[in-house]
Amino acid sequence: MTYRELLNKYKSIAEEKDLEVEAIKLLILELSNYDGASFLAHFDDEIENDKLNVLLTAISKYVNDFIPVQHILGYSYFYGYKLKVSKDVLVPRCETEELVSYVLEYYDEIFKGKSVEVCDIGTGSGAISIALSKEEPKMNVTATDISKEALEIAKLNAKNNRASIKFLEGDLLEPLITNNLKFDILVSNPPYIALGDEVDPLVVKNEPHLALFAENNGMECYEKILKDASKVLNKTNIILFEHGYKQKELMINLVDKYFPNSECEVIKDLSGNDRITVIINK
Numbered sequence: 154m155t156y157r158e159l160l161n162k163y164k165s166i167a168e169e170k171d172l173e174v175e176a177i178k179l180l181i182l183e184l185s186n187y188d189g190a191s192f193l194a195h196f197d198d199e200i201e202n203d204k205l206n207v208l209l210t211a212i213s214k215y216v217n218d219f220i221p222v223q224h225i226l227g228y229s230y231f232y233g234y235k236l237k238v239s240k241d242v243l244v245p246r247c248e249t250e251e252l253v254s255y256v257l258e259y260y261d262e263i264f265k266g267k268s269v270e271v272c273d274i275g276t277g278s279g280a281i282s283i284a285l286s287k288e289e290p291k292m293n294v295t296a297t298d299i300s301k302e303a304l305e306i307a308k309l310n311a312k313n314n315r316a317s318i319k320f321l322e323g324d325l326l327e328p329l330i331t332n333n334l335k336f337d338i339l340v341s342n343p344p345y346i347a348l349g350d351e352v353d354p355l356v357v358k359n360e361p362h363l364a365l366f367a368e369n370n371g372m373e374c375y376e377k378i379l380k381d382a383s384k385v386l387n388k389t390n391i392i393l394f395e396h397g398y399k400q401k402e403l404m405i406n407l408v409d410k411y412f413p414n415s416e417c418e419v420i421k422d423l424s425g426n427d428r429i430t431v432i433i434n435k
């Protein structure tokens with residue numbers, strides 16, 4: 154069987170099962186050990202038996218067991234950086250890449266050219282912290298998570314990407330308060346799915362529940378962070394949250410409660426859903 158035949162066969166199966174055709178392409182490309190350009194040159198080569206077995210096993214996990222591609226490969230790409238993922242961390246999402254872009258944009262607006270202290274609350278795989286510290290060397294990033302296992306993965310990802318990040322374990326802002334640390338930018342994509350909300354069963358099956366669900370209509374972490382934020386923020390600061398598309402009003406209520414004098418903006422993601430809230434205190 155050639156790569157072309159393999160791709161065509163499983164493309165159809167993926168379509169029939171309403172799965173992503175791109176996922177099949179990605180599995181074949183990543184596991185063929187060719188880079189993008191040379192892969193095309195070998196598209197009509199017969200696949201060696203050993204390699205074919207590896208590919209068929211991986212594809213079967215996707216089309217028959219519905220395991221996400223990133224978990225099959227053991228890694229994902231975020232903002233161009235390769236990150237190890239496991240059952241202990243959320244696979245970083247493209248909406249979170251948008252969050253990173255906005256952190257960089259608002260940094261330019263408020264702090265351009267200055268060294269700033271940034272904290273990333275609930276870092277998971279380290280995605281946000283790594284992307285920020287690589288993209289803007291003036292950002293000194295501290296990342297926290299309550300999950301020891303997630304922090305192990307995040308530390309490894311930081312090392313593999315040569316990103317210099319300080320990691321602290323603990324509940325939301327608690328390790329920052331304990332260490333008397335102060336920040337100019339606070340960014341967080343905490344768990345925000347309300348208990349009882351309908352969620353894709355594959356997400357529930359494959360992603361850590363600690364990364365997904367939160368009490369109080371999914372708003373628990375935002376409220377706890379905003380309640381304590383002034384203890385860890387310098388006078389001029391920016392807070393940026395990723396949140397659920399139905400949480401705009403709840404978020405605005407929290408901002409009114411804890412930062413009534415701030416400038417606040419809710420931004421839609423590329424799919425047109427309310428997704429990011431930016432709170433600026435000057």
Ligand SMILES: C[S@@+](CC[C@H](N)C(=O)[O-])C[C@H]1O[C@@H](n2cnc3c(N)ncnc32)[C@H](O)[C@@H]1O
Nearest residue numbers: 245275276277298299300324325342343344364
């Ligand atoms: C939605 S995931 C986001 C992970 C990563 N920041 C990203 O955007 O891909 C939320 C993360 O928050 C962590 N978390 C959940 N509750 C927490 C808490 N009380 N304190 C600190 N981290 C928490 C989870 O372990 C998980 O890694």
